[in-house]
Amino acid sequence: MKSPARFITLEGGEGAGKSTQAKKLAAALKRRGISSIGTREPGGSPGAEEIRNLIVHGEPGRWDTLTETLLIFAARADHVVRTIKPALAARKWVICDRFIDSTFAYQGAGRGLARETIRRMEAIVLDDFRPDLTLILDLPVETGLARASGRGQGAARFENFDVEFHERLRQAFLAIARRSRERCVVIDASANAEAVAEAIWKTVAKRFKL
Numbered sequence: 001m002k003s004p005a006r007f008i009t010l011e012g013g014e015g016a017g018k019s020t021q022a023k024k025l026a027a028a029l030k031r032r033g034i035s036s037i038g039t040r041e042p043g044g045s046p047g048a049e050e051i052r053n054l055i056v057h058g059e060p061g062r063w064d065t066l067t068e069t070l071l072i073f074a075a076r077a078d079h080v081v082r083t084i085k086p087a088l089a090a091r092k093w094v095i096c097d098r099f100i101d102s103t104f105a106y107q108g109a110g111r112g113l114a115r116e117t118i119r120r121m122e123a124i125v126l127d128d129f130r131p132d133l134t135l136i137l138d139l140p141v142e143t144g145l146a147r148a149s150g151r152g153q154g155a156a157r158f159e160n161f162d163v164e165f166h167e168r169l170r171q172a173f174l175a176i177a178r179r180s181r182e183r184c185v186v187i188d189a190s191a192n193a194e195a196v197a198e199a200i201w202k203t204v205a206k207r208f209k210l
């Protein structure tokens with residue numbers, strides 16, 4: 001029997017190469033006859049993409065942290081219901097560039113919102129829906145920020161927070177990986193893109209016995 005469609009998320013700080021790796025993973029799955037969709041957060045559905053524009057542009061202090069987190073969860077609710085769950089139901093794998101762990105890292109560790117507050121929103125929006133596998137792309141903060149500033153994509157609001165903010169993010173993602181060992185795998189993202197793609201593929205193939 002065909003294995004069930006899986007929900008895979010990529011996480012990490014700025015400039016970790018998540019979107020490149022998401023595309024490479026989709027291509028690797030396709031070579032094995034597995035169809036997938038690529039999506040991202042904030043965003044991933046028409047309404048959530050509109051909310052994304054409010055979140056990723058403008059001054060770092062544009063939003064009060066609680067308001068920002070509510071916007072992120074509003075986008076996530078729409079994305080899960082309109083994009084992720086229908087794709088999985090249609091037996092397509094879902095590869096998502098960022099998801100719930102980014103909220104614990106950015107709004108929690110980064111911006112200081114209490115973890116319990118995020119947990120309560122998580123319970124309302126996701127219930128027990130979680131990724132089957134989360135790949136945490138880890139690299140030194142300076143390397144990531146240098147890569148991110150070179151790509152000129154315009155979603156730069158969080159790049160403009162200070163270096164200590166980004167260091168807290170890195171430690172937060174690593175702590176999430178330690179707490180959720182059954183779901184998360186840390187990938188060294190400082191290597192070149194091909195080597196990172198290889199490490200990701202090995203992890204995915206092993207996890208899902210492909």
Ligand code: TMP
Nearest residue numbers: 041042056072098099102103106155158
């Ligand atoms: P990206 O597409 O370049 O990763 O940009 C999305 C930005 O949104 C990134 O700077 C991280 C931020 N973000 C949060 O702050 N919290 C979240 O929950 C998510 C999904 C993203």
